[in-house]
Amino acid sequence: MSVSNAEVQQIAENTDEKDLQVIAEKIINGQRISFDEGVLLFEKAPLPYLGALANWVREQRHGNKTYFNRNFHIEPTNVCVFSCTFCSYSRLYAHREEGWELSMDEMLNIVKSYDGKPITEVHIVGGVHPKMNLYFFEELIKKIKAHRPGLHIKGFTAVELDYMFRKAKLSVEDGLKLLHEAGLDSLPGGGAEIFHPEIREQICADKVGADGWLFIHETAHQLGMHTNATMLYGHVEKYWHRIDHMERLRQLQDKTGGFNTFIPLKFRNKDNDMSYVPESTVVEDMRLYAISRLYMDNFSHLKAYWPMLGRQNAQLTLSFGVNDLDGTIDDSTKIYSMAGSEEQRPTLSTAQLVSLIKQVRREPVERDTLYNEIKNYTDVNLTEIEMNPAYN
Ligand code: V47
């Protein structure tokens, strides 16, 4: 699996295209590639070239280590005041009887159902419900922390937060402080989609724009919270929109260093207003992951969200720059199954996730949300994991 410096050098020299040679040299010498070079990679670079370079960078940083965590999701509601055209999941407030809304107790019961299990994170994300306000979620966070203080709460996209703060007439800083003090530990990366207004107008015209999204994340970083960043790709955007998106994130990361991981999300086209748009091919997906690894040089981690890609494609990404496969999750995640993802019941046991990683000769390492290592499973055999309650 490992690619040596000499082999990468050879790939760079074997390329007929002079500009691709220059880019490869830059990457090997640890220099940053430019906006135009990023676009050129999308336009011209062959898959083996991208794979070799991205894999080399990944192995320089992380060797064979492939991270995962143990988490579960709470989706408080799919009722949403917004109407993103790619979304298969939400129901407008006017049709809320078709959607779901969990009560405080129902959400706490989900948390309690994991009592005694070695889960380290809860990921809370959902639609933007006009009646579930900032103070409702403040109370939820406090109750979760009171029940299980050690559980890391990663919750609420910048879209949900922007709406809650505006409705409560609080500044971003005051709103974030309130939730942080209640026990919110970090922010997930959702709602970023594609930052450029030309695309946002077509796919999510009515929700917070790029500047608002970036400002919320910057403010969270200033308050000492870590956050993630996503990019919804493979629909109506052009290559340069993708690089524009990555460039804005790269600049903010230079400024704050507060992003944990970059998560490209493949657009799935089932049952939404963009069903006429064909989905990207696996080759395009792998090229995208590799270019993300090469362009986002100040993001330590690149995550493939396996429920979206499917297990086998997620395994493939581990040769195209990815070093994280998200978590074991559970079967309550509806955002992707409703959009037509490979995984109708996205749940993997620890043994299954470890086995996926081992099958492609990588080292499975359980981490917490902030990438502190919890356990390296390289030398643990699968039967031991299946039989030992401490792992499950
Ligand atoms: O912002 C919605 C995406 C995101 C579709 O931070 C779709 O660890 C594809 O951000 N096809 C929310 N994607 C989920 C999210 C996330 C997921 C996993 C991990 C983390 C993290 C964050 O889901 C939305 C949107 O970009 N999404 N509909 C669709 N049809």
Ligand code: SF4
């Ligand atoms: Fe609402 Fe999020 Fe769906 Fe947009 S993507 S409609 S904000 S749930």
